[in-house]
Amino acid sequence: MSDWPPILNVDNWILRDHLNKNRDRVAVRGDSGNVTYAELDGLASGYARAISDSGLEPFGRVLILLPDGPDYAAALFGILRAGGVAVMVNPHLATDAMVGIMNTARAPIAVVDPAYLPNFETALTESGLKTAVIEPSDILPAGVFETVETSPNDPAIWLFSGGTTGSPKAVPQTHRSLVNTTRRYGQGALGLNAGDVTIAVPKLYFGYATGSNLLFPLSVGGSTVLFVDHPTPATLFEKIEQHRPTVLINVPSAINQMLNHPGASGRDLSSLRFATSAGEALPDSLYHRWKDTFGVELLDGLGTAEMWHIFITNTLEDTNPGTLGKVVPGFEIKACDEEGTPVPPGEVGRLWVRGDSLGLGYFDDEPETADAFRGEWFVGGDLVSIDQNGYVTHRGRGDDAIKVKGKWFRPQEVESVLLAHDAVKEVAVVAVSGSGGLATPVAFVVAHQEVEEQVLVDWVLARLDAYKHPRKIYFVEKLPQTHLGKIDRSALKKLAV
Numbered sequence: 001m002s003d004w005p006p007i008l009n010v011d012n013w014i015l016r017d018h019l020n021k022n023r024d025r026v027a028v029r030g031d032s033g034n035v036t037y038a039e040l041d042g043l044a045s046g047y048a049r050a051i052s053d054s055g056l057e058p059f060g061r062v063l064i065l066l067p068d069g070p071d072y073a074a075a076l077f078g079i080l081r082a083g084g085v086a087v088m089v090n091p092h093l094a095t096d097a098m099v100g101i102m103n104t105a106r107a108p109i110a111v112v113d114p115a116y117l118p119n120f121e122t123a124l125t126e127s128g129l130k131t132a133v134i135e136p137s138d139i140l141p142a143g144v145f146e147t148v149e150t151s152p153n154d155p156a157i158w159l160f161s162g163g164t165t166g167s168p169k170a171v172p173q174t175h176r177s178l179v180n181t182t183r184r185y186g187q188g189a190l191g192l193n194a195g196d197v198t199i200a201v202p203k204l205y206f207g208y209a210t211g212s213n214l215l216f217p218l219s220v221g222g223s224t225v226l227f228v229d230h231p232t233p234a235t236l237f238e239k240i241e242q243h244r245p246t247v248l249i250n251v252p253s254a255i256n257q258m259l260n261h262p263g264a265s266g267r268d269l270s271s272l273r274f275a276t277s278a279g280e281a282l283p284d285s286l287y288h289r290w291k292d293t294f295g296v297e298l299l300d301g302l303g304t305a306e307m308w309h310i311f312i313t314n315t316l317e318d319t320n321p322g323t324l325g326k327v328v329p330g331f332e333i334k335a336c337d338e339e340g341t342p343v344p345p346g347e348v349g350r351l352w353v354r355g356d357s358l359g360l361g362y363f364d365d366e367p368e369t370a371d372a373f374r375g376e377w378f379v380g381g382d383l384v385s386i387d388q389n390g391y392v393t394h395r396g397r398g399d400d401a402i403k404v405k406g407k408w409f410r411p412q413e414v415e416s417v418l419l420a421h422d423a424v425k426e427v428a429v430v431a432v433s434g435s436g437g438l439a440t441p442v443a444f445v446v447a448h449q450e451v452e453e454q455v456l457v458d459w460v461l462a463r464l465d466a467y468k469h470p471r472k473i474y475f476v477e478k479l480p481q482t483h484l485g486k487i488d489r490s491a492l493k494k495l496a497v
Contacts, residue, residue, distance in 0.1 A: 004152040004356075010178045011080040011147050014219050015041060022221045028070045029197065029243050030226045035070045037218075040077070042141035043070060047078025047111070047134075049142045054109050054132045056084050058148075059155055063102070063110035063131070065091040065120055068204050068226040071136045073214055075111045076204075080156060083148030084109075085172070087158040088205040091116040098123040104170050104363065105158065107131060152176035155360060159207045159305035170363040173207075177308040178215060180356040184330040185310050186216030190276070190299075192247070194221035199239060200249035201231045208278055211309045212249040233261035241268050248275035248296075252282045253426065253487070255298070259289050260425055260448070272296045278303055278310055280486055281394050283416030284322045300324055302394065306378045307331075308357040312392050323391040324384075331355035335386050336379075348395045351382040383410070402431040402441050404467045411441070414470060417463050418443060423451035428479050428487045429470060432496040442496050443470035446478060472496070 015037070023038035035043075051062060062079045064086055066072040079086045087105045089098065091113070102123055111134045112120050124131055150156075155172040186192050200213035204226070217224050225243045229235045236258060240248065248269075250258075255277060258264060274297040275290075282300045290298050301313030302324045312333065314325030327333045334342045335349030343349035354376040361369035372379055383395040395401070396410030411429035418427045426446035431439040445456065453473045460469040480491040 004176055006151060007149050008152040008175045008179065009080060009147050009150045010156055010175050010215070011044070011077050013175075013179050014182070014215055015044070015077055016147060018221065025194075025221055026223045027218060028073055028226055029223055030069050031228055032069070037221075039141070040070060040074055043074035043139065044077035044081055045142040045145035046139040047075045048081040048145040050134050050139055051078060051082045051084060051109060051111075052145075054134060056082055056109060058083055059085055060109065061085045061087050061105050061107040061158065063087050063089055063105065063107045063112075064205070065089050065110065065112045065116045066136070067091075067113055067115070067228040069228060070226070071113075071139070072204050072226065073218075073224075074139075076157075076210075076214070079111075080150075080175075081145055081147045083150060085155045085158060088207075088210065090203075090205050091119065093119075095119065095123050095126065099127050101160065101170075102127045102129060102131075109134065111135075150175055152179075153360075157207075157210070158363070159308070159359075161305045161362075169365060169368060171305045172360040172363055173305075173308045173357075174360065177357040177359065178211070180330070181211060181307075181309040181311075182215050182219045184328050184355075184357075185313065186211065187220060188330070189310075189313050189315050189328045190216070190247070190274075191316070192216050192220050192222060196220070196222040196247055196273070197225060197243060197245040198222065198247045198249060199225040199236075199243065199245040201236065201251055201254040202249065202279065203231075206279075207305060207309060208251075208303065209249060212247075212276065217247075233258045233264070237261070237264075237267045240271065244271040246271060246273045248272055250275050250277050250298075251279040252277060252286060253280065255282070255286050255290055256419065256426060259286070259293055265293050267294075269294045269296055274299055274316055276301060276313075281396075281410075281412040281415075283412060283419055285416045285420045287321050302382065302392070304353075304378070304380055304382075306359045306372065306380060307353055307355065308359065311353055311355060311357065320391050323393045326390045326392065327353075331357075333384075333386070333392070335384050340374075340379075345388045346385055348383055348385050350379060351384045352377050352379050354378065402429075403439055404441060409465075409468050413464060414441065414443065414460060414468055417460050418445065418456060421451075421456060421459050423447050423449050424456070426479055428489065428492055430489050430492045430496070432493055440471050441468065442472040442474065444474045444476050444479060444492055444495070447475055 026034045027037045027040045028035040156175045198217045200209040202209040277300045299314040301310040303310035311331040312324045381397040414429045480488040
């Protein structure tokens with residue numbers, strides 16, 4: 001949609017083109033101290049050299065299995081610098097899931113932390129692949145390694161779709177996509193600047209964090225807080241109070257956990273200018289509890305792997321609780337019926353989006369690509385309504401919306417109501433096949449305290465139309481998650497009996 005230069009590499013655009021200006025500024029704040037831009041650049045050249053020496057071919061894929069920290073950032077830039085394509089992998093995946101990603105990527109090189117080697121080597125053996133392994137201890141800061149020239153439309157990273165209701169699919173994303181969203185969303189909608197310090201709940205293997213907690217702040221001379229620990233509420237409060245970040249990258253499940261943490265209201269989040277939420281639908285009740293408890297604005301938004309990152313969002317200048325906000329300037333959206341015809345304002349339709357962050361399709365999956373990538377448009381499973389003022393409300397996904405007695409509703413409506421009950425810590429609502437094959441809504445609840453099933457059913461009946469109430473409530477110790485930490489609704493459906 002826009003004119004792009006013939007040569008574009010994210011490594012240059014984010015890091016190297018501004019190195020003289022930023023070299024002594026802090027780029028990464030973390031467990032082992034601060035790392036400047038100049039130090040990060042030298043470490044990235046070390047990774048680029050090691051990857052190149054391992055036989056990387058043009059656009060060859062390189063797996064990253066590292067904990068969040070300077071090495072992760074340097075490895076990512078090093079892969080791009082060497083002309084490779086980064087495949088970011090959750091190192092805690094079950095073996096079969098990791099084997100699936102490895103068999104799809106077929107990467108000849110992997111950068112792996114020693115702590116993750118046993119899991120990786122087991123998966124490697126089962127895959128039958130031959131992959132050269134580089135460890136952080138193999139890397140020494142190198143002299144200048146010139147960034148390989150790439151074009152805007154060349155692949156830069158692989159993302160995997162969320163897989164909340166099916167198997168994740170690989171989406172190659174381009175240098176253009178990463179630069180475009182950094183400009184449009186990170187610098188534009190969020191207004192990040194050189195004084196910002198970001199910190200994130202999701203780890204860097206999640207594209208939402210790769211952008212928001214690495215590329216975006218570094219593109220403006222800001223810094224990122226990266227830490228190895230699991231982002232429990234206690235850890236997050238500690239890191240925020242220690243590093244005094246200005247932006248918190250968050251997700252609804254962690255928002256809920258932070259609010260439920262003992263003494264949450266007494267923790268100091270005053271350094272934050274705002275927090276963001278994405279990855280899952282944000283219930284209204286969580287937004288208001290967060291704002292009331294911490295006094296920090298929470299900007300909900302929507303993005304997809306296929307469009308690289310967020311393209312609809314609330315902003316500090318225009319926040320409309322209960323909605324996703326408006327389309328990010330530079331993108332275009334519409335809500336359409338099944339024939340692709342736009343629906344009237346306020347009516348529910350399937351979300352269509354286009355912009356310069358459109359991915360290259362699904363790797364090695366022509367049927368799925370043809371269905372979802374339609375010319376300049378991406379057509380996913382999200383259902384939305386767009387009002388006359390351009391505010392977008394998420395209405396669920398086509399594959400998890402629930403139809404009862406001829407009426408559709410989104411499970412998040414019920415989840416929001418149940419979360420408002422004092423006894424409910426976490427909840428997910430899905431549809432299962434009932435008598436006669438009809439859809440039946442059921443809820444899975446992680447409880448703070450003992451509560452009777454009927455009490456929660458009555459709670460919903462008193463607040464929503466009767467057809468929306470869960471016909472069965474299962475009490476569980478935890479909710480299953482996908483490879484990206486989202487609620488795995490497919491797994492929940494299998495648990496219902």
